[in-house]
Amino acid sequence: GENVEQHPSTLSVQEGDSAVIKCTYSDSASNYFPWYKQELGKRPQLIIDIRSNVGEKKDQRIAVTLNKTAKHFSLHITETQPEDSAVYFCAASKGRRALTFGSGTRLQVQP
Amino acid sequence: KAGVTQTPRYLIKTRGQQVTLSCSPISGHRSVSWYQQTPGQGLQFLFEYFSETQRNKGNFPGRFSGRQFSNSRSEMNVSTLELGDSALYLCASSLEGGVTDTQYFGPGTRLTVL
Numbered sequence: 001g002e003n004v005e006q007h008p009s010t011l012s013v014q015e016g017d018s019a020v021i022k023c024t025y026s027d028s029a030s031n032y033f034p035w036y037k038q039e040l041g042k043r044p045q046l047i048i049d050i051r052s053n054v055g056e057k058k059d060q061r062i063a064v065t066l067n068k069t070a071k072h073f074s075l076h077i078t079e080t081q082p083e084d085s086a087v088y089f090c091a092a093s094k095g096r097r098a099l100t101f102g103s104g105t106r107l108q109v110q111p
Numbered sequence: 112k113a114g115v116t117q118t119p120r121y122l123i124k125t126r127g128q129q130v131t132l133s134c135s136p137i138s139g140h141r142s143v144s145w146y147q148q149t150p151g152q153g154l155q156f157l158f159e160y161f162s163e164t165q166r167n168k169g170n171f172p173g174r175f176s177g178r179q180f181s182n183s184r185s186e187m188n189v190s191t192l193e194l195g196d197s198a199l200y201l202c203a204s205s206l207e208g209g210v211t212d213t214q215y216f217g218p219g220t221r222l223t224v225l
Binding site: 001031032034036042043044045046049051089091093094098099100101102103104 | 153170210216217218
């Protein structure tokens with residue numbers, strides 16, 4: 001089955017800096033790659049997603065890039081703010097809605 | 112629109128008991144997926160239901176089962192509880208369960224097995 005590896009497990013940045021989280025997937029047939037943000041005690045919330053026919057997608061301070069050949073995708077957060085502090089999960093899926101999640105990255109933005 | 116709701120939010124059970132968790136999807140959503148979240152294993156897919164049929168299943172033992180009703184509400188059941196079943200159980204709904212349909216998560220049910 002699909003396997004998704006996520007790095008780093010923890011990331012600490014200064015407010016205003018950029019943060020990058022990387023994921024690799026194993027199944028070349030995967031075609032949908034969402035990113036979820038989970039604050040402490042809260043539900044995971046979708047922040048951005050990308051389909052396999054797109055190489056990059058941006059939404060304000062957040063961007064995701066996908067390299068299908070290398071089977072990896074990355075989340076980029078620019079101008080980080082303290083409210084960006086959370087655990088971020090990448091995921092991959094193909095076919096029917098079985099998301100395979102990465103292990104999560106705990107991002108801490110220092111004011 | 113109201114979001115995905117789950118009941119109960121917290122449960123404490125003892126080993127050997129069984130438990131039923133409930134999930135109400137966003138109105139109009141017909142696909143419901145269940146996930147188990149633990150510190151050690153992360154988020155793992157349990158199963159997905161669409162139109163009262165299980166369409167996909169993860170690698171969990173048969174003690175984990177589910178069902179979906181005609182109004183798209185879903186329940187999952189865990190029988191013969193083990194200590195390792197302690198986890199946050201999340202359900203997520205999407206419109207049709209299409210490969211790129213966004214999944215919206217509920218707040219989860221925190222199950223503690225003593």
